[in-house]
Amino acid sequence: NYVQIFKNGWAISGTAQSIDYLTGNQLAYNREMCFNYHAEDIERAMIWGRKGIKVIAGKQLRTSNGIVAQIQQYGGLVQSANSNNVSGQLNLVDLQSFMRKIFDVQAKGMPNERIAFCGSLLLELINRMVLMDSTYQISTNETQWGIQVTTIQGFSGRLKLVTHPMMVENPIWQQELLVLHPGMIKKRVKRQTWTEEFGVAKNNNNGKDATEGYIGDELGFETRCAKTMGILTGIQTAGQSFP
Secondary structure, eight states: OOOEEEEEEEEOOHHHHTOOOTTOOHHHHHHHHHHHHHHHHHHHHHHHOOOEEEEETTEEEEEOOOHHHHHHHTTOEEEEOOGGGOTTEEOHHHHHHHHHHHHTSOOTTSOOOOEEEEOHHHHHHHHHHHHHHOOOOOOTTOOOOOOOOOEEEOSSOEEEEEEOGGGGSSTTGGGOEEEEOGGGEEEEEEEEEEEEEESOOTTSGGGTSOSEEEEEEEEEEEEOOGGGOEEEEOOOEEOOSOO
16 A cells, blocks of 8 residues: 655634634644644545555655555455345345345454444434334323434344444445444554644744644555455435335
């Protein structure tokens, strides 16, 4: 895999330097937000990054393959939703079958556990599948009703569903279920996190704060034993297991 350099900058204008904020130091806030965006960029690349080499302004830019790309390329289970021969539909039986195929492949010396990332839409569809496959009689004086499923029990193991905030950014990601083996995913760091700061703000914290700077990381991503993981794609509607 390629090593990718991540850089995010922060700064404060001269006008902002001269203003007192009731909410605190604006420079410190800008710097904190920069660090948050930096972490988001790394996480986004770690999951969905694609390996490549480009040249921008005469300088080479390398991007690293993320988890999804490595699952697709190195034998992970990739399956499209097609329950009841309806493209884009998923039911609980097919979901459990998908889980079984993943849990059947184990990594020697590692616990046979998985974690599933999905968006809020997919969690809603899974709960709708449960409603379709079950019956419930509402009792007298009952004031609440509903189903909240965040764990799927399969033949070989239990799958914890975790909603990931980034899986609502892209319509395609909203339709995916990523089943990952946490023990088989690593960051491969070439250069530890570093920061560069430029200039000094005279009106903030006794002149100890820089007026601009950036945070950087140089790393790649490694997914071992991709066959222990899987991607269920194209989930658009919920289906009944036995229509």
